[in-house]
Amino acid sequence: MRKALIWLPFVAFVGVLAVVAIGLFRPADRDVRSALVGHELPEFALPAMVEGVPGVDKARFTQGTPRLLNVFASWCIPCIAESPQLMRLKAMGVPIEGVAVRDTPENTGIFLRRYGNPFVGVGDDRDGRLQLAIGSSGVPESYVIDGKGRIVLQHIGDIRAEDVETIAAAVRGAR
Amino acid sequence: MIAEAGLAALWFAAALALLQLVLAAMGVRATRAPAEAGAQAPEDGARDSWTPAFAGERGVADQLLAAVRPVAVVQGALAVLAMGLLIALFLRSDMSVLLVAQNSHTAKPWLYKFAGAWGNHEGSMLLWVTILGAAGAAVALLEKRLPPATLIATLGAQAAIALGFYAFLLFSSNPFARLLPAPADGNGLNPLLQDPGLAFHPPTLYAGYVGLSVAFSFAVGAMVTRDVGPAFARAMRPWVLGAWIFLTLGITAGSYWAYYELGWGGWWFWDPVENASLMPWLAATALLHSVTVLATRDGLRAWTVMLAVVAFSMSMVGTFLVRSGVLTSVHAFALDPTRGEFILALLTLYIGGALALFALRVGTIRAGATFEPVSREGALVINNLLLSVILAVVLIGTLYPIVAAGMGVQLSVGAPFFDKTAGPIALALVAVMAAGPLIRWRRDRAGAVARRVAVPGIVTVAVLGIVLVAVPGIRVLPLLGLGFAAGLAVASVAPLWGRALGRTPLFTWGMVIAHLGIAVSLAGMACDSAFTKETLVAARVGEPHRVGPFSVTLEGIRPVVGDNWSALEAKLVARRGEGAPFVLRPQSRFFSAPPTVTSESAIATRLDGQLYTVLGQADDQGRWQLRLWWKPFVTLIWLGGALIALGGLLSLLGRLVREGRVARREEEA
Known part of the structure; x- marks a missing residue:
């Protein structure tokens, strides 16, 4: 009896360990369900950031085609990791609009040349005002916008290989 | 260059931790053989600081100890240096360092650049490790009373913990990583953290959190040498008290910070991170009381060792919960599962190892002195049990969302659960702590105890009656809170009754003030809940x-x-x-x-x-x-917290003064 009791703390710890290991290795839905889903984009018009690529404004998102809005910056390392996935989405026919946050035209240009340009347009959000208005707390972040300018999905953090299908499906579903 | 120097300091510190561990293992080997041959003599002689069984090997142990001490000190100093260099990088706004670029901004006031060094995952882990190293160095420098064999094992355990967390920093959370090309400016610090509280709250809390590692290492050391007794308890007590004071201050300050900064008017949110700081505090509070039983009456040997392991284990579990992103919380900076896996592996190793060691060794720790149910010891056992139950409730409530998520349900456990479960147990605990100091050690008569608690009991009933009449419709918990607070306040100062106040020992004052602090804090909580x-x-x-x-x-x-x-x-x-x-x-x-x-x-x-x-x-x-x-009267909550910490401080000073005096007398004799 006493022998068994002595192992009780150890057994209890193994139990706790099992619980947290489940939490860690089988992560349930970690998506932050954004309060912005269902909201309409605010009115905005961002000037072009780099030569040869137009700027981005609200009207782009209200013409019937669902689009992906990607908030990025050349100084953001996860954005580099994300760029191949954006190129894949582009190849799948998803129109992507870029918002360059707190960045310079030179650096953005270098970034697009080096890692490829998945964007239809790239807007210059130098002071992060649009980023704040659409409730983005960091870079990168992506929003699926239906053809009427409403946010359908907010993806926080970089788009990984395993997220591509979900996002493409959301864009298709928003039609 | 500063970043590279910081990284080098971390690598050197890790290497020294490894050396410390190897030297300690050698020390344990060298002293173990005669100990076993001597038929576990150390227990019988636990009261002495050294025992004849070791005498033959004393030279080896002392030599190894003389080698381990400076290693531990330099290791701690290097960790402190690394933290200092990271702070320097933040103060200079060196945006070529990834961490600075991600969490700082040139336009930030210098205080937030300074404190911003730990307002992020990597920096806060470095602070954690720094305090761990510093605590180990402090033990190596200051601890004179523990037998050399146990001290060597203790420093070995401390090095083993440090080594794991150095590896965690170096391999998966390097705070000194570079970012090239450097951005023109940084991302800035979470504005919720842009408050002077950030400069004070995390370091204090961490000092408490990680300070408990010393108790953990002491327990492991004592289990390795099978040397658990009053001398061990007396050596461990100041370290536990020190960590507990910091933890109390850190929790109190954090509560006030959340109160005025979050703007919700609440002072405790049962957020997973708050729970992560509360759980070690509950365990440390239980430990504080059981270590006193062990030191004065040689009782509760196994239980005390167990609590020492549990207290720091709760610190590590808390760190894991916060850092792995398993639970969503306002404090979770980084959601990176690989980091979670790393910390989980460390947890398994340290906590699992210590608990397995406990299970294997506790049989050889001889039962200490026994006591009657109606006695100070008995009251302290009930106190310990109630604290443990609250701890279990908080732990289960904190982990339950993970279990639920595993079953496909998303939920969060908050105040309604904790208030209903932990609240009543806490009130029972208050009743026990009111009576405890009025009961004699070893054995007492129930009738005599009843007479002594009569006055606080009458005060409680009277206040309950008055409040019930004056505030019709008051809810049960606040009502009981007010009544119990009044009774506890009276009971807390009762031990001073009839004593010459000038000659009352400091540690008795400490107990009185800390218990009074609980009453004050409880009154504040009840008032806030009832009258806001x-x-x-x-x-x-x-x-x-x-x-x-x-x-x-x-x-x-x-x-x-x-x-x-x-x-x-x-x-x-x-x-x-x-x-x-x-x-x-x-x-x-x-x-x-x-x-x-x-x-x-x-x-x-x-x-x-x-x-x-x-x-x-x-x-x-x-x-x-x-x-x-x-x-x-909401301010009473934090005033009470400050009183509790002050009580701890007086108690610590009182013990150090008295034991210093005893040591001097022994030297003269």
């Missing part, structure tokens, strides 16, 4: 609104600009009855880096409570949303 008045209004300029005894008028809104924010500031003129009017200026602040809006509450503190005001949004008719609270 809240008003939510859409206010026009010039229109007075009532909250409690105050009338508050919005006189105007104006823009103001700070170092790295701009804000709308309301001018509120408040008046209590016909008293002199005073001004409050709550703000709605806009931070540009990162872009965030926070509300800065404005609080007016009076002797009998706080008027708490928050500015909200404007509506389209030119009215401003205002949240006004009158919180009677």
Whole structure:
């Protein structure tokens, strides 16, 4: 009896360990369900950031085609990791609009040349005002916008290989 | 260069931790053989600082100890150096360092650059490891009473913990990683953290959290050498007390910080991270009391060792919960599963190892002195059990969302659960702690105890009656809280009754003040919960609104600009009855880096409570949303917390003074 009791703390710890290991290795839905889903984009018009690529404004998102809005910056390392996935989405026919946050035209240009340009347009959000208005707390972040300018999905953090299908499906579903 | 120097310091510290571990293992090997041959003599002689069984090997142990001590000290110094270099990088706003670029901004006031060094995952883990190293160094420098063999094993355990966390920093959370090309400016610090509280709260809390590692290492050391007795308890007690004081201060400060910074008017949110700091505190509080039983009466040997292991284990579990992102919380900086896996592996190793060692060795720790159920020891056992139950409740409540998520349900466990479960147990605990100091050690008569607790009991009943009449419809928990607080306050000072106050030992004063602090804090919680008045209004300029005894008028809104924010500031003129009017200026602040809006509450503190005001949004008719609270006696919550910590400090000083005197007398003799 006493022998068994002595192992009780150890057994209890193994139990706790099992619980947290489940939490860690089988992560349930970690998506932050954004309060912005269902909201309409605010009115905005961002000037072009780099030569040869137009700027981005609200009207782009209200013409019937669902689009992906990607908030990025050349100084953001996860954005580099994300760029191949954006190129894949582009190849799948998803129109992507870029918002360059707190960045310079030179650096953005270098970034697009080096890692490829998945964007239809790239807007210059130098002071992060649009980023704040659409409730983005960091870079990168992506929003699926239906053809009427409403946010359908907010993806926080970089788009990984395993997220591509979900996002493409959301864009298709928003039609 | 600074970043590279910091990284090098970390690598050197890790290497020294490895060396420390190897030397300690050699020391344990060298001293173990004769100990086993000597038929576990150390236990019988536990009262002495050294035992004949080791005498033959004393030279080896002393030599190894002489080698381990400086290694531990230098290792701690290197960790402190690394932390210092990281702070230097933040102060210089060196944006070529990834961590600085991600979490700082050149326009930030210097205090937040300084404190921003630990306002992020990597920096806070470095702070954690720094305190771990410093605690190990302090033990190596200051601990003179533990037998050399146990001290060597203790420093070995400390090195083993440090080694794992150095590896965690170096392999998966390097705070000194470079970012090339460097951005023109950084991302800025989470505005919620841009508060002087950040400079004080995490280091204090961590000192407590990680300070408990010393108790853990002591316990492991004592289990390795099978040397658990009053001498061990007396050596461990100041370290436990020290960590506990920091933990108490850290929790109290964190609670006040959340209260005024989050702008919700609450002082405890049962957030997973708050629970992560509460659980080690509960375990450490239990440990503090059981170590006293062990030191004075040689009872509760196995239980004390167990609690010492559990206390720091709770610190590590807390760190894991916060750092792995398993639970979502406002404090979770980084959601990176690989880091979670790393910490989980460390947890398995350290906690699992210590508990397995406990299970294997506890049979060889001979039962200490026994005692009657009605005795100070008996009361302390009940105190320990109740604290453990609260700890289990908090742990289960904190982990339950993970279990639920595993079953496909998303939920969060909050105040309704914890108030209903932990609340009543805590009140029972208060009743026991009121009676405990009035019961004699070893054995007492139930009748005599009943006579001694009669006065506090009558006070409790009287206050319950008065409150029930004066405040009809008061809820049960606040009602009981007020009654028990009054009874506990009387019972706490009762041990001073009839004593010459000047000759009462400092540690008795410590106990009295700490227990009184609990009563004060409990009274504050009950008052806040029972008597708070809240008003939510859409206010026009010039229109007075009532909250409690105050009338508050919005006189105007104006823009103001700070170092790295701009804000709308309301001018509120408040008046209590016909008293002199005073001004409050709550703000709605806009931070540009990162872009965030926070509300800065404005609080007016009076002797009998706080008027708490928050500015909200404007509506389209030119009215401003205002949240006004009158919180009677809410300040008692934190005043009580400060008293508890002060009690701990007096107790610590009292023990050190007395034991210093005893040691000197022994030397003379």
